[in-house]
Amino acid sequence: MDANEDLSPRVMDANEDLSPRVGMEFDTLKDAWEFWLKFGRQMGFDARKHYINKNMNDEKITSKGFVCAKQGIRGPEKENMIRTRNQDDTRTNCPVKLYVSLVREIGKFKVIDFIEEHNHTLHLSETIYMMRSQRKISKVHARLIELASSSRIKPKATHKLMSREACGRTNLGFVELDQYNYLRTKQQKNLIYGQAICLLGYFQEQLTTNPSFQYAVQLDNVK
Structure with a gap:
């Protein structure tokens, strides 16, 4: 057992810039995802990975999307199941997203699209720990x-x-x-x-x- 292993949830650096914008770059997709997780924690929304595109020749990832967990809509069967269990609908077709694309010349991923406005209520600081992406x-x-x-x-x-x-x-x-x-x-x-x-x-x-x-x-x- 490693006594030095971090047991705390993700902690944000107070000096870290968490303002997504078109044109910002990330060294890796992991860096982009970690940034989206931190941004979601700061704003109070649950983050989710969306789509992924690969080059057909070398199988390298060329682009990837990150969204709010409430993106999309549920099918009729899933909606009926949610109502049966008396649960709130987890999808509101929220438009919030961050799309990145690979710039092969520099080997980095650049933000090509970002939407910030949600169409649902965000989490309060007291309930952020309950979000799936933060657990x-x-x-x-x-x-x-x-x-x-x-x-x-x-x-x-x-x-x-x-x-x-x-x-x-x-x-x-x-x-x-x-x-x-x-x-x-x-x-x-x-x-x-x-x-x-x-x-x-x-x-x-x-x-x-x-x-x-x-x-x-x-x-x-x-x-």
Whole structure:
């Protein structure tokens, strides 16, 4: 466990220029996305990646769009599901966007389009921590969640304790739902891994009893 790992949510530099404008440049798409996340946190809107274009010859990314999470509209089936669950519609066809395009001569991404005005209510500073794009479980918190789960500590109690240590849930960086989802995904991966080990053991056993038995294993690409 790295004691020096940052446990806090994204912190904005007070001197950093967070005023998007056409013509501004970014060294990488990651830099552009991080900028959009910080801008969304500052303004109070949830950020989302939109589209991506690649060159057909070399597969290099030529342009990418970043939008407000409320961009677009829901289909009828999704709208009915939202109403059934008594939830607010998460899409309002918000026009806010930041589009960047690759300038091959300099190898940077330049802003070619930016729209600032939203068509919905923005988050208050007290609720920014609830936005999906601003939530992330750090490696240290992930280990603590796993340790608490293996010790049979209830997720709600674990989240409450970590919130206290972070001086409030607004500083924790993730909500209780993220913790539940993390544990569920972890358990599913462990189950699949356990099944694979059992199956591989069966194949090995068959090889010792039946010399004509053959099998092949194809591994997934790990990125």
